[in-house]
Amino acid sequence: MKIATWNVNSLKVRLPQVLDWLETHRPDVLCLQETKLEDAAFPAAQIRAAGYHPLFSGQKTYNGVALLSREKAEMLATAIPGFRDEQKRVLASDVGGVRVVCVYVPNGEAVGSDKYRYKLDWLAAFTRWMKREGEHCPGLVLAGDVNIAPEPRDVHDPALWEGRVLHSEPERRAFRALLDAGFRDSFRLFPQPEGSYTWWDYRMNAFKRKMGLRIDHILPSETLAKRCKSCVIDKTPRAAERPSDHAPVVAEFDEP
DNA sequence: ATGGTAGAAACTCTA
Secondary structure (H helix, E strand, O other): OEEEEEEOOOHHHHHHHHHHHHHHHOOOEEEEEOOOOOHHHOOHHHHHHOOOEEEEEOOOOOOOEEEEEOOOOEEEEOOOOOOOOOOOOEEEEEEOOEEEEEEEOOOOOOOOOHHHHHHHHHHHHHHHHHHHHHHHOOOEEEEEEOOOOOOHHHEOOHHHHOOOOOOOHHHHHHHHHHHHOOEOOHHHHOOOOOOOOOEEOOHHHOOOOOOEEOOEEEEEEHHHHOOEEEEEEOOHHHHOOOOOOEOOEEEEEOOO
């Protein structure tokens, strides 16, 4: 089973690239973030024509998540239970015997800002929820834009990024707390090239200069992690014309 | 110490 995640930064703009990528890679599941589309505007027909069943939870202008699957998936949740939040950032589903949670963690804007506080509160609520989910559902995987580079090796310039949003100690602590809730970082289960990142700022030629961060993650539960046989970042779409600022991440799991 | 870019929408906000 192949599970992928991609922050597309507008599905309207990136739809041709998504369809092209699906055709090339044929994942069983693709989780999308920052679709920036109301549900009424979701391109369901084009997704179905490509051989995928879409689930989506969106809003106008900002945020929005979707899950595309070759097998029809059952929608389980589009919000963190008991956490008041207007923003569409989660989509939980059952697909092919695995519970897949597509997640778009708040960016946090700047350390100390209101949005940073919201990010940490959001992560605390999400982690509590995922810990509970894992307790009664061993085959669970979180896939999405977590907006945290967990370790110095996940940022191109650790000294520059130390203490900044996406890599501050409270955020790294929140990432460790999420793993401690029963998950593994699938990317680090395998040897990886140095300087592996999933996001590069549009500005300052960051992609060409290899100035990136690894903030998109596929986090299987400990049980499911035992079946994980690879995790790779596909930088190809980031080099294309009019790219998203994020690259897709793909993890493969052996059948049980 | 500021600005650089992209997307959506609407002359600004978010990332």
